[in-house]
Amino acid sequence: MADENQALTQNYTDLILKASGDGVYGVDNQGYTLFANPAAVQMCGYTLEEMIGHKQHELIHHTHPDGRHYPVSECPIYAAFRDGEVHRVDTEVFWRKDGSSFPVEYVSTPIVEDGVILGAVISFRDITKRREAEAALAQTRERARILEADLQHLSRLSAMGEMASELAHEINQPLTAIAGYASAAKRFLNGSKPDANTRAVESIEKAVDQALRAGEIIRRLREFVVKGNSTQSLEDVGAVVGEAVNLAALAAGTASFEINFHVDPAIDPLMIDKIRIQQVVVNLMRNAFEALENVEEGRVDVFVAAYQSGGVEVAVSDNGPGLANEVRDTLFQAFVTSKESGMGVGLSICRSIVEDHGGTLIAEENETGGMKFRFTLLTSQSESET
Amino acid sequence: MNDTPTVFVLDDDDAVRDSLGTLLESSDLPVKTYASADSFLEALGSDAVGCVVSDVRMPGLSGLELQERLTEMKIPLPVIIVTGHGDLPMAVKAMKAGAVDFIEKPIDDELILRSVREALSRGVKMHADAAAADAARANIERLTARERQVLEKVALGHPNKVIAYDLDISPRTVEIHRARVIEKLAARNLSHLVRMAIAAGVIGADGANP
Structure with missing residues (x-):
């Protein structure tokens, strides 16, 4: 009964390994390949025979993405059976038999039996599609950022246009008042009212106030354009x-x-x-x-x-x-x-x-x-x- | 308000309003200033004489709406509309609604003084006409029904004989009514009588029945 169960379990394990889309392989604590599932074989372009019994690092993990040699001593996959920890990496590539490579995400899990580390099981997947999607996303984001900057620029410019027309109206008020007071002062001085001088001076003073008001409006506009919402x-x-x-x-x-x-x-x-x-x-x-x-x-x-x-x-x-x-x-x-x-x-x-x-x-x-x-x-x- | 012709200046901008007021005063024109059309209408007496100088863009009633309101209320005040930058379409509307002139800010002093003087004399005449019409209407109220019938037909230019025939009374009786009408209305002559009949709305201005 126990043997039967074990056989059944073994059978299931095989089925799972064969059915998995992820590549799965096992190595002993020297790094020699114990087994590899069909997905792993297919993705790396080797035959099963070429993989079993060989050092997996030298077959598919020998070089960094930038072309530098990848020493075994630095390999996170082998580290699993050295330090007993699970290692998860998604910044590296695996190399095919034909010399091409693909970006990969892998998890290397130590195999421990009775406190002894026997090796590691590595599950990996080809993340070319994910990387492409990420690159496309980054590109889209960059484009959106540029568009947003353009838009911000345009809206700033159009806000300036609106300000300009509002300013033209607003500045007309003090100008009207200045013209009115100045004309009144002239008429007082040319006339013969007993308080003509006082009233002329009064009007001129008010005209000056309005000139300052006009200046203030311009200053406000400049402030808005130059400093408003300034973010450095x-x-x-x-x-x-x-x-x-x-x-x-x-x-x-x-x-x-x-x-x-x-x-x-x-x-x-x-x-x-x-x-x-x-x-x-x-x-x-x-x-x-x-x-x-x-x-x-x-x-x-x-x-x-x-x-x-x-x-x-x-x-x-x-x-x-x-x-x-x-x-x-x-x-x-x-x-x-x-x-x-x-x-x-x-x-x-x-x-x-x-x-x-x-x-x-x-x-x-x-x-x-x-x-x-x-x-x-x-x-x-x-x-x-x- | 009294019967001295006055310039009513309306602008929500304190400085614009005050400067316009000062300018008109410096030319010896009586001025009253208001910050809104609403406050002006509130203070407005029934016997106001003069003209209005109003900004077109104000909170509350606009200059345009004020013009419409004055026409509606039959208040005999000519309106000069003052426009700011880009309010020209509104000024055109105001002119169509009956404003006598429009002036753009900043305001040329010669221009506005000339315009105000013209508006004032027009306002005085409008006021006199309105007063005459009121008086005529009051007098016509005092006529008997028969006298009113006779007045109507006289004003329409019908001869006494025709009036007598129409009303089925003797020409002599028509003459008596006619004399009573002229006396009650204090008409100086026939044309004065006709004018009063028109002013009071007894007959239409074109000499036909209203």
Whole structure:
């Protein structure tokens, strides 16, 4: 009866091993193969005879994924029958007879009988599909992240548009009041009322208050654009600018400019507001594209280089026609624009963003006669109070 | 409120309202200011004379709604609408609803003073017309039914003989009624009588039955 049971159990074990989709094999405490199920044989491309009695590590586990030799002494599978622990690994590959490999997840469990470790049973599966899915997922996530960044950028820009129109309305109120008070003052002074002077002075004082109110509205707008929801994090400036360059290049659409991106690999990460710095770069690049509208073989160069100790300098340079001196003088003033459409807030906001990062934004002529805008970003230590 | 023609300035922005008020005062125009159309209507007496200068965009009643309300209540006040940035479509609506003018912010002083002066004289006339109509209506109330019938037909230009025939009375009796009507309404002449009949709504402005 007991023998019968044992035979039955043995039979079941065989059935399970044969039916399993996972590869299963056993090794003795010297690493020689005792048995292997059909899945294991099939996955490794050897015959059963080629596996039984051979050291499994030398057959299928001899080399790391990157091609380095894999010494037996470091093998987690063999470690099971040395330290008596279960070892689970999913970062390695098994090698087929034909020299190809596949990513694998395996569990090596020691076989212990009466306190003596006799060997180990290894169960493994080919995780090529899982790795592919993971890679696809990571790619999708990356794409989603880029899209989200684009979206954030767009919504920030459109929020600025809404702000601009709201601002136009809001600023009209103090302007109306200023015009009213000033006209009243003039009429009081030209008239013959006994209290004309007092009333004129009163009106002028009120006009001044309203001018200050208008200034306050503008200051609030700048604050919103430059500092609102500011989030600084430690970023690789080269990568951040690179993303912005790609974004701007996308926005350039069909226009055929040559865009060159030069990045110094040896720059330290900086605490920056990534989105805002990207806004600055996109803004400068769009200005460059506009300058190149009627230029043959237009070319934009973007440089990211180390600056002083730990800082970074970013430059956007074009081979367009450059800017007249009088335009260059008012370049950074809000609501001044040389463009037919536009609010004239772009460069003024860019400068504020850069200054908020402790840097400066400068416009100069480059050797081609085109414009070069360059800005610096400094290490956060120099202004750590923010 | 009294019968001095007054400019009623409505704007929810304190500074805009105050500056407009000051500007009008500096040109010797009597001004009253209100922060909303609602508070203006609340304070409004039945004999207000003058004109309204109202911002189009205000909390509560808008300038446009105020214009509609004044027309509805038959209050004889011309309205000048002041618009901010981009409120132009609203200003056009207000003009269609009967506003006499619209002015854009920031406001040109010459422009608004000219517009206000015109509106004021129009307001004075509108007020006088309304008062005359009220008086005429009150007097017509005092007529007997027969006298009223005679007035109606006289105002429509019917000769005494026709009126006598229509009402089945003698021409002499018509003449007596007619004399009583002219006396009660203190009409200076026939055309004055007709105007009063029109103002009081006895006959339509086109000389037909209302």
